[in-house]
Amino acid sequence: MLEVRNLSKSFGGLKAVTDASLDVQEGSIVGLLGPNGAGKTTCFTMIAGFTKADEGSVRFKGQDITGLPPHRICALGMIRTFQIVQPFAGLTVQENIAVGAYLHHHNRNEAMSVARDVGKRLGMGAMLDRPASSLTIAGRKRLELARALATGSKLLLLDEVMAGLIPSEITEIVGIIRQIRDEGHTFLMIEHVMQAVMSLAETAYVLNQGKMIAHGPPRELVRDPSVVEAYLGHGAAARLQEENHA
Amino acid sequence: MKSQSIGQLALAAAAVAYLIGVYFASSPVWMGFTINALIIAVVAMSWNITGGFGGLSSFGHAALYGTGAYASAILQVKYGVNAWVGFAAGILAGAAMGAFIGALAFRYGLRGSYFALVTLAFAEVLRICASSFEFTGGGSGLQLKLAPGLANLQFADRTVVYTALLVVVAVVMILTALIKYSRFGAYLIAVRENEDAARALGIDTYRIKVQAMAISGAFGGLAGVLYLQLWLFIDSTVVYGSAISVEALIGPIIGGAGTVWGPLLGTLGLHLLGEGAKHLLPNAPGLNFVLYAVVLICALRFLPQGLVGLAGKFGAFTKKKEAEDA
Amino acid sequence: MSSLIFPAVLSGLMMGAVYALVALGLTLIYGVLHIINFAHGSLLMLALYAVYFLWYHLGIDPYLAIPIVLPAFFALGYALQRGLIAPMSSGSEQNVLLITLAISMIIDNLALYFWTSNTRTADIAYAYDTVEILGAFLPLGRVIAFCAAIAVAPLLWCFMAYTKTGSAIRAVAIEKRGAELVGIDVNHTYAICFGIGTACVALAACLLLPTFYITPQVGYTFVLVAFTTVVLGGMGSLPGALIAGLLLGVIESLCGLFLGESLGQIGIFLAFILILLFKPSGLLGRAR
Numbered sequence: 084m085l086e087v088r089n090l091s092k093s094f095g096g097l098k099a100v101t102d103a104s105l106d107v108q109e110g111s112i113v114g115l116l117g118p119n120g121a122g123k124t125t126c127f128t129m130i131a132g133f134t135k136a137d138e139g140s141v142r143f144k145g146q147d148i149t150g151l152p153p154h155r156i157c158a159l160g161m162i163r164t165f166q167i168v169q170p171f172a173g174l175t176v177q178e179n180i181a182v183g184a185y186l187h188h189h190n191r192n193e194a195m196s197v198a199r200d201v202g203k204r205l206g207m208g209a210m211l212d213r214p215a216s217s218l219t220i221a222g223r224k225r226l227e228l229a230r231a232l233a234t235g236s237k238l239l240l241l242d243e244v245m246a247g248l249i250p251s252e253i254t255e256i257v258g259i260i261r262q263i264r265d266e267g268h269t270f271l272m273i274e275h276v277m278q279a280v281m282s283l284a285e286t287a288y289v290l291n292q293g294k295m296i297a298h299g300p301p302r303e304l305v306r307d308p309s310v311v312e313a314y315l316g317h318g319a320a321a322r323l324q325e326e327n328h329a
Numbered sequence: 330m331k332s333q334s335i336g337q338l339a340l341a342a343a344a345v346a347y348l349i350g351v352y353f354a355s356s357p358v359w360m361g362f363t364i365n366a367l368i369i370a371v372v373a374m375s376w377n378i379t380g381g382f383g384g385l386s387s388f389g390h391a392a393l394y395g396t397g398a399y400a401s402a403i404l405q406v407k408y409g410v411n412a413w414v415g416f417a418a419g420i421l422a423g424a425a426m427g428a429f430i431g432a433l434a435f436r437y438g439l440r441g442s443y444f445a446l447v448t449l450a451f452a453e454v455l456r457i458c459a460s461s462f463e464f465t466g467g468g469s470g471l472q473l474k475l476a477p478g479l480a481n482l483q484f485a486d487r488t489v490v491y492t493a494l495l496v497v498v499a500v501v502m503i504l505t506a507l508i509k510y511s512r513f514g515a516y517l518i519a520v521r522e523n524e525d526a527a528r529a530l531g532i533d534t535y536r537i538k539v540q541a542m543a544i545s546g547a548f549g550g551l552a553g554v555l556y557l558q559l560w561l562f563i564d565s566t567v568v569y570g571s572a573i574s575v576e577a578l579i580g581p582i583i584g585g586a587g588t589v590w591g592p593l594l595g596t597l598g599l600h601l602l603g604e605g606a607k608h609l610l611p612n613a614p615g616l617n618f619v620l621y622a623v624v625l626i627c628a629l630r631f632l633p634q635g636l637v638g639l640a641g642k643f644g645a646f647t648k649k650k651e652a653e654d655a
Numbered sequence: 656m657s658s659l660i661f662p663a664v665l666s667g668l669m670m671g672a673v674y675a676l677v678a679l680g681l682t683l684i685y686g687v688l689h690i691i692n693f694a695h696g697s698l699l700m701l702a703l704y705a706v707y708f709l710w711y712h713l714g715i716d717p718y719l720a721i722p723i724v725l726p727a728f729f730a731l732g733y734a735l736q737r738g739l740i741a742p743m744s745s746g747s748e749q750n751v752l753l754i755t756l757a758i759s760m761i762i763d764n765l766a767l768y769f770w771t772s773n774t775r776t777a778d779i780a781y782a783y784d785t786v787e788i789l790g791a792f793l794p795l796g797r798v799i800a801f802c803a804a805i806a807v808a809p810l811l812w813c814f815m816a817y818t819k820t821g822s823a824i825r826a827v828a829i830e831k832r833g834a835e836l837v838g839i840d841v842n843h844t845y846a847i848c849f850g851i852g853t854a855c856v857a858l859a860a861c862l863l864l865p866t867f868y869i870t871p872q873v874g875y876t877f878v879l880v881a882f883t884t885v886v887l888g889g890m891g892s893l894p895g896a897l898i899a900g901l902l903l904g905v906i907e908s909l910c911g912l913f914l915g916e917s918l919g920q921i922g923i924f925l926a927f928i929l930i931l932l933f934k935p936s937g938l939l940g941r942a943r
């Protein structure tokens with residue numbers, strides 16, 4: 084469904100992403116992992132058309148979408164969420180979601196009712212009339228997801244929707260994501276919460292210092308020495324091995 | 330969605346009562362004064378589309394107002410075109426000017442203070458041009474021939490003028506309400522609240538902003554044409570001057586930016602205040618602007634949502650509705 | 656025609672230096688407070704009247720009025736920022752712009768009320784003595800203004816670079832929070848900055864009055880030119896403001912020569928729009 088080939092991006096002298104490629108099959112949940120500053124968010128901004136890649140191409144549903152503006156990409160059915168949540172602070176939760184719903188429902192009543200349905204499905208039924216600015220961080224993360232879903236997009240790029248949530252909230256959102264996937268959506272998600280990645284993603288990619296260093300099923304990735312080193316520093320894998328043997 | 334509150338309904342009712350009361354006022358001064366205020370209210374409604382809903386504060390709405398007035402005046406004076414055609418042309422010219430300024434400014438990503446300054450500069454360029462070229466009547470301006478009659482869109486009877494203006498104001502307010510509750514309005518508000526999020530949700534923010542400028546331009550041009558048909562005379566200072574740009578933004582901010590009633594309430598309130606001051610201190614030109622400025626500063630500090638926001642705090646229905654839902 | 660170009664360029668440079676001086680104050684305020692002071696031109700107008708009345712009623716020569724007007728306007732600027740703009744704006748950029756607009760409306764219209772729209776000039780005879788520079792004849796008053804205005808930019812720069820207050824201002828400009836943490840009083844520094852910006856305007860008034868006219872509207876003309884200068888020079892850049900001011904003086908003078916007096920300023924506004932659109936970071940500014 085999504086084929087990303089050799090994306091590169093540098094900011095001034097800093098190479099944020101170098102030669103990154105990845106594939107997402109329709110109906111799957113794919114993880115994108117990596118330590119802080121690895122370039123994950125930058126990958127998303129390039130894929131979704133927010134920044135122009137220096138090099139590389141993106142294909143979505145077989146169509147070349149490299150360099151298209153975000154609204155065109157969204158119209159084709161791919162949408163990103165923001166790591167730092169971006170609610171429309173002055174609007175209510177339902178109005179926030181309705182902005183997404185307007186993409187395919189031009190009539191206000193329809194958009195509002197789609198928004199209500201989506202909100203209820205994501206467990207936000209009681210908050211629909213509250214201003215978005217009054218939501219907790221968990222509520223705002225969920226609102227990001229709800230708005231994205233309301234656009235009717237089939238491929239959702241989620242940027243750390245679980246960061247800052249308590250375990251019970253994580254369990255809840257994992258269930259919601261699985262349910263949405265079963266309804267026919269596809270996910271590419273940046274996530275630091277390993278427990279969530281393990282239980283959701285079939286495959287995952289690991290980015291370190293802008294380069295893809297590994298990909299495969301998450302369970303295998305956590306045992307991959309290069310991945311462990313990326314997270315814990317040089318020599319960490321060897322030390323862990325020794326500790327395990329001792 | 331937020332419901333209307335009793336306070337807001339009362340405020341709107343007061344405005345309507347005043348506007349009807351003008352018909353029965355003992356002195357014709359009231360009607361003349363209110364006519365002027367209503368024309369400014371239309372400019373304020375024009376500003377409200379971009380500044381209120383879109384968060385794109387223009388400091389040069391005179392560019393739109395003046396373009397509407399000049400387009401119609403030039404067609405009528407130089408080409409002998411019918412006033413009704415000039416009326417339509419003025420609206421279109423305002424819309425075109427709005428779209429042009431917007432297309433340029435937003436193409437290069439101007440916002441905030443930069444957008445404010447560039448709109449101001451456009452108004453100023455147009456003012457200087459209008460005062461310099463023979464085509465626009467130069468420094469002496471343009472004068473329409475006095476020829477009262479429906480066909481020429483000139484009315485000798487003040488009451489007719491006033492009624493026509495009330496109809497126009499009502500139409501512009503209805504259009505504003507339609508915009509506010511449409512997909513376009515939702516998108517425009519989304520752009521104001523968070524442009525990045527709006528882009529992610531599939532909104533072509535550039536297009537929305539340019540369209541908003543075009544609509545605002547149409548309203549602004551309309552106001553300019555109304556002025557022209559009322560006074561039959563324009564010059565560059567009157568229609569492209571900074572006073573119009575200031576009045577365009579001050580009414581909505583005080584009345585409530587991004588609301589349907591705000592521009593009308595704010596403009597009427599300010600003009601009543603200015604008129605009152607004029608009676609207390611005659612021979613003080615510009616005193617009304619000093620008052621407006623003081624009110625503006627106070628409103629920015631104490632009434633962030635304007636009069637409409639303030640009124641909304643009294644007798645809100647929303648609380649009750651939530652309780653029923655629960 | 657070509658024989659007219661050189662004098663026009665020179666006289667443009669003379670005026671441009673004053674534009675630069677006015678813009679120095681504006682760009683300093685922008686560079687530190689990140690606000691666009693709409694009232695800047697009105698403050699200039701107010702200063703012009705102050706200098707005028709000192710001359711008219713007390714016979715004080717405009718150049719000798721500098722030590723009176725400069726501190727007075729510094730104090731006025733300080734008070735405006737500390738007492739009005741900061742407390743009333745709730746920290747929003749748009750509110751600041753609107754409040755300074757309101758301040759300019761108040762000053763302009765009160766001036767109109769008290770001093771009427773009559774144009775006034777100070778008849779200071781020696782200001783119109785001509786000075787010959789490279790074959791062009793220029794009024795002495797303009798030449799003095801040029802020299803003084805040009806001298807201010809390096810002085811201001813040295814002040815920023817070598818004094819304690821100057822480093823506090825730079826610290827606040829770069830990192831407000833950090834400056835706060837090391838014990839700099841940010842509100843005080845902001846107000847000082849606004850005071851210095853206003854003092855620049857007072858100095859410009861002293862230099863302008865001998866060869867210029869005053870009306871309550873004169874500030875509006877200047878504020879737009881000053882905005883253009885600041886944007887062209889790069890928002891917040893002192894050397895940029897100097898170069899841009901001189902450049903705009905020349906542009907205005909040449910446009911006046913070729914397009915006629917009334918269209919002279921159009922060159923400035925067109926330059927303004929073009930810069931805002933194509934190079935909003937200006938000649939010497941950092942990217943936004």
Ligand SMILES: Nc1ncnc2c1ncn2[C@@H]1O[C@H](COP(=O)(O)OP(=O)(O)OP(=O)(O)O)[C@@H](O)[C@H]1O
Pocket residue numbers: 094097099117118119120121122123124125126166
């Ligand atoms: N607009 C930008 N300008 C300059 N540098 C940037 C920009 N955006 C990102 N970077 C840099 O690029 C690198 C990658 O950033 P990115 O946000 O993609 O990392 P990330 O993997 O999402 O990290 P995190 O887990 O902290 O969110 C970082 O060093 C960051 O500082």
Ligand SMILES: [Mg+2]
Pocket residue numbers: 123124125166
């Ligand atoms: Mg990130």
